Amino acid sequence: MSYQKLFDTKISSDSVKAWKASGKKAMGYVCCHVPEEILYAADVLPVRLRATDCVDSSDAEAWMSSFSCSYARSILQYLMNGTYELDGLVQSQGCMMQARIIDNWEHIAKVNNKEQFTHFIGAPRMNSDITVKFYKEELQEMADALGKFTGKAVTDEAIKAAVAKTNETRKLIAELYALRKEKNPVVTGAEVLSICLAQCDTTVDEYNAMLKEFLAEAKTRKPIEGRARLMLIGSALDNPEFIKVIEEKGGVVVADYNCFGERTFGAPIELDDNDVMGSLAKYYLDRNTCPRELDNRPAIHKEIVELCKEYGVQGVVYQKMQNCECWGGETYYLEPDLKAIGVPMLQVEREEQMANAGQLAIRAEAFIEMLEK
Amino acid sequence: MANTPKQNFDPTKPVNMIDLTCEQVDSIYQHMLTKGMPEIMWTVDIQKSSWEEIRDAHKNGKKLVGFGGPVPVTLLRAFDCVPFFFDTIPTRIASMEDLCSRFIDETEKYAPTSMCAIDKAQLGVALKHELGVELDAFVHATVPCDSARIAYPMMERLYDCPCYTFDLPFRHDDKGFRYVADQIQAFVPWLEELTGLKWDDERKAKFKEINELSNEAHVYLKKLSDLRKKTPCVLPGRMLVLNEMAGFLPGTQMLVDMLKTQLEMGEMLADMGMTATKCPEEKYRVCLMQNMLWSNTGIMDWMEKTYGAITVMDGFGYQEGVIFDDLDNWERVKYQTAQMMLFAPMIHGATGPTDYWLKVIDKMYEEYSVNVSIFMGHVGCKHTWASGKIVTDYIQEKYGIPTLYVDVDAVDPRYKSNDELRAQIGEYMESVVGAHNYRKDA
Numbered sequence: 001m002s003y004q005k006l007f008d009t010k011i012s013s014d015s016v017k018a019w020k021a022s023g024k025k026a027m028g029y030v031c032c033h034v035p036e037e038i039l040y041a042a043d044v045l046p047v048r049l050r051a052t053d054c055v056d057s058s059d060a061e062a063w064m065s066s067f068s069c070s071y072a073r074s075i076l077q078y079l080m081n082g083t084y085e086l087d088g089l090v091q092s093q094g095c096m097m098q099a100r101i102i103d104n105w106e107h108i109a110k111v112n113n114k115e116q117f118t119h120f121i122g123a124p125r126m127n128s129d130i131t132v133k134f135y136k137e138e139l140q141e142m143a144d145a146l147g148k149f150t151g152k153a154v155t156d157e158a159i160k161a162a163v164a165k166t167n168e169t170r171k172l173i174a175e176l177y178a179l180r181k182e183k184n185p186v187v188t189g190a191e192v193l194s195i196c197l198a199q200c201d202t203t204v205d206e207y208n209a210m211l212k213e214f215l216a217e218a219k220t221r222k223p224i225e226g227r228a229r230l231m232l233i234g235s236a237l238d239n240p241e242f243i244k245v246i247e248e249k250g251g252v253v254v255a256d257y258n259c260f261g262e263r264t265f266g267a268p269i270e271l272d273d274n275d276v277m278g279s280l281a282k283y284y285l286d287r288n289t290c291p292r293e294l295d296n297r298p299a300i301h302k303e304i305v306e307l308c309k310e311y312g313v314q315g316v317v318y319q320k321m322q323n324c325e326c327w328g329g330e331t332y333y334l335e336p337d338l339k340a341i342g343v344p345m346l347q348v349e350r351e352e353q354m355a356n357a358g359q360l361a362i363r364a365e366a367f368i369e370m371l372e373k
Numbered sequence: 374m375a376n377t378p379k380q381n382f383d384p385t386k387p388v389n390m391i392d393l394t395c396e397q398v399d400s401i402y403q404h405m406l407t408k409g410m411p412e413i414m415w416t417v418d419i420q421k422s423s424w425e426e427i428r429d430a431h432k433n434g435k436k437l438v439g440f441g442g443p444v445p446v447t448l449l450r451a452f453d454c455v456p457f458f459f460d461t462i463p464t465r466i467a468s469m470e471d472l473c474s475r476f477i478d479e480t481e482k483y484a485p486t487s488m489c490a491i492d493k494a495q496l497g498v499a500l501k502h503e504l505g506v507e508l509d510a511f512v513h514a515t516v517p518c519d520s521a522r523i524a525y526p527m528m529e530r531l532y533d534c535p536c537y538t539f540d541l542p543f544r545h546d547d548k549g550f551r552y553v554a555d556q557i558q559a560f561v562p563w564l565e566e567l568t569g570l571k572w573d574d575e576r577k578a579k580f581k582e583i584n585e586l587s588n589e590a591h592v593y594l595k596k597l598s599d600l601r602k603k604t605p606c607v608l609p610g611r612m613l614v615l616n617e618m619a620g621f622l623p624g625t626q627m628l629v630d631m632l633k634t635q636l637e638m639g640e641m642l643a644d645m646g647m648t649a650t651k652c653p654e655e656k657y658r659v660c661l662m663q664n665m666l667w668s669n670t671g672i673m674d675w676m677e678k679t680y681g682a683i684t685v686m687d688g689f690g691y692q693e694g695v696i697f698d699d700l701d702n703w704e705r706v707k708y709q710t711a712q713m714m715l716f717a718p719m720i721h722g723a724t725g726p727t728d729y730w731l732k733v734i735d736k737m738y739e740e741y742s743v744n745v746s747i748f749m750g751h752v753g754c755k756h757t758w759a760s761g762k763i764v765t766d767y768i769q770e771k772y773g774i775p776t777l778y779v780d781v782d783a784v785d786p787r788y789k790s791n792d793e794l795r796a797q798i799g800e801y802m803e804s805v806v807g808a809h810n811y812r813k814d815a
Contacts, residue, residue: 065758067487067750067780072759093543096519100759103727107763120726122549125515125522126540130559134542134552294515294538297526323487323755329523332483332500333530349485 003214005202006195009052009240011083015202019045025087025150030075030101031094032264032289033123035280037166038139039090040204041158042146047086048200049101050238050260051075051352063104064097069323070352071236072097079105088117088149090142094259094292095326119145125293127285136281143277156276163280165204167268172211176218177262180254181311184223189232189253190240196261197238226252228371231313233257233304233330235321235350236290242350245357246317249365255311257304263289292326301334308343315371316345317364321352344370381469390498391505393472394465395424412638416615419631423622424465428506430455436568437506439532440621441495441525442514443714444539445557447587447624449512451580452564457508458621459528463494467667467784476501477785480524489520489753490785496524499531508532510567514539514714516724520753537563545715545725553711554704577703583624584697584706591694593632594619598692600639601685602741605655607639607648610673610684614665617689620717653811656681657802660743662734662764662776664719664751665689668786672794679799680808685741687749689718691733719757727760731767738772745806746776747798751783777801 051074227250476497693716722730782788
């Protein structure tokens with residue numbers, strides 16, 4: 001097997017087709033608060049929807065308006081234009097823009113007489129015993145709905161089997177990220193994002209196999225000499241081209257806080273045999289991926305600061321999607337925290353479509369020059 | 374100089390937001406007194422009382438609790454606190470362009486301009502430390518939107534006082550109500566610790582009295598809503614804005630008194646075959662979706678005068694009106710308080726699936742005989758914009774009414790001028806609706 005697929009950022013339907021050829025279902029999901037393990041336990045291939053390479057979201061804009069974020073809009077566009085041909089959609093309300101994807105998709109599908117399975121789970125925005133209990137019930141409801149849809153009941157044993165595989169992914173991703181801690185890493189930030197994105201539409205077995213193969217060969221790669229070690233944080237980024245523009249100016253993105261990066265994989269899940277669904281709920285609420293929750297901001301800021309130290313980061317690039325309020329307000333408290341450890345921050349706005357690459361390149365170059373002084 | 378906005382304060386000096394607001398409301402009050410308008414003093418009485426209650430909370434020995442989003446306000450009152458709804462800051466000062474801009478601009482130094490101006494204004498007050506009163510606590514919800522979710526955690530840290538957060542779910546059904554009810558249960562010991570008061574018989578008796586007042590207010594609100602269903606509509610569009618106070622003053626005598634007086638006046642006018650609207654004759658019954666345009670409530674007067682178009686209902690004015698049906702049953706009261714929180718105006722339609730909003734649309738369009746539909750879309754309310762086509766297609770298909778989309782900023786008057794807004798609405802009224810312009814007759 002070749003691991004080259006890890007570097008192909010295009011949305012692939014190969015795995016979906018192969019999976020469905022065996023009579024099983026493939027389901028799209030939006031936001032990393034939908035546990036993949038439950039989908040696998042129902043014999044469903046989870047496909048995390050993304051908008052990579054979407055250059056025109058005008059059909060979706062008619063539904064979601066130009067005031068919506070172009071990431072959410074572009075995912076809807078891909079559902080509308082058939083880029084994704086799946087058996088249904090499961091979603092949680094990562095942010096309110098994303099939450100409207102399922103609403104619009106349900107209505108569009110209805111208009112076109114193509115109604116399909118949809119399910120929404122409410123992911124709490126606070127972390128406490130009460131909210132974990134609620135989330136657990138939401139996840140159980142999702143498991144029951146999927147079981148009914150596929151005819152395969154979701155059992156604790158099936159969840160455990162799925163967790164064993166996704167935990168292996170988590171360990172491999174941790175190995176991948178460890179490569180970035182080297183003085184001269186052997187992978188670029190753009191490559192790492194590509195590798196992470198490949199997980200979105202590949203089966204866990206295939207993905208783990210490719211990742212293992214890549215990691216075995218990675219140490220033979222030529223080390224990269226960059227002018228500055230950078231960390232990238234902010235809105236959901238599913239376009240490695242964005243990082244490439246920065247890296248072409250001499251920066252090396254060695255760390256990230258992005259829901260398509262390591263954050264989405266997180267540390268291995270430890271299941272409580274007596275409460276499998278409850279421990280899954282707790283894991284997904286404890287894991288910080290973005291400031292969608294109201295009580296995790298100080299923890300996120302601390303994690304970013306710690307990552308800066310761990311990866312020897314010299315500067316942070318904080319990218320915000322236009323109309324993304326989820327990641328809109330971190331400057332006030334985060335910037336002083338970073339200043340305290342001598343790490344400056346560059347803020348840039350972007351759209352899903354790479355419309356401002358030239359401006360980004362100029363700003364990135366100036367930032368890198370500043371870091372070099 | 375005619376177009377120079379009135380200067381409400383000295384921009385070179387710190388501002389005391391509460392004092393400025395109280396002064397502004399008082400000057401309106403004095404103006405109405407001197408102009409001899411006793412029959413409508415009740416419209417400003419409630420504003421004066423509510424702002425002065427906040428300003429004087431500590432003087433009166435009460436705890437002052439700021440809140441954002443839907444929270445159990447009646448419980449706060451039962452524990453002898455004065456609840457201060459932070460959304461009333463932007464909605465009250467929206468007409469004072471210089472003051473509103475001061476706070477919005479401050480927030481934009483740290484947060485995106487696309488953030489909702491309602492949240493920008495209240496966060497700006499906190500960032501500039503110009504609230505003018507000390508808070509004893511801050512209670513907020515995780516709704517209505519991502520903008521609020523930027524503002525509230527920052528305000529929590531800036532006000533540096535005890536804080537309690539309610540996680541409000543996307544689903545507004547039995548499971549959702551029970552989830553919120555569980556959090557209300559946990560809120561009680563937190564309030565005991567904050568206030569030093571016990572959840573004992575005395576507190577419970579007070580809570581019951583407050584809920585009785587809440588019920589009374591909702592009965593009046595329901596009657597007022599029914600009155601608005603009559604053709605012609607007796608009460609002007611502006612009253613919808615005033616009635617929003619029901620959302621943050623439940624369980625108060627001042628709210629009951631205001632609604633009672635409004636109803637008496639409305640019924641009297643109806644009996645006399647008169648209306649309090651500015652319509653030369655009622656030709657159109659308008660539904661405004663989404664937020665109210667606090668920065669320019671005069672637009673409704675203009676629509677009445679110019680086209681005989683009365684705003685019969687709006688997304689904020691529409692209240693589900695939960696009436697407590699067993700005040701001695703704590704479990705039931707908690708559950709219904711949770712319902713009240715999730716059915717709050719624009720929470721019911723905007724923070725859950727779009728289908729909830731469609732249900733509200735059905736009630737408004739069917740019961741109020743709506744024949745003009747305007748999506749007055751606050752630009753900060755992106756999640757409702759993202760439902761816009763679903764909603765307006767539904768209205769077109771079910772009611773045969775084409776909807777005008779107008780983008781506005783509900784509190785930042787700099788976004789769109791009055792003339793531009795009038796031109797957009799006027800063009801729609803005359804070319805799509807085919808309305809006659811009464812002003813051209815003059």
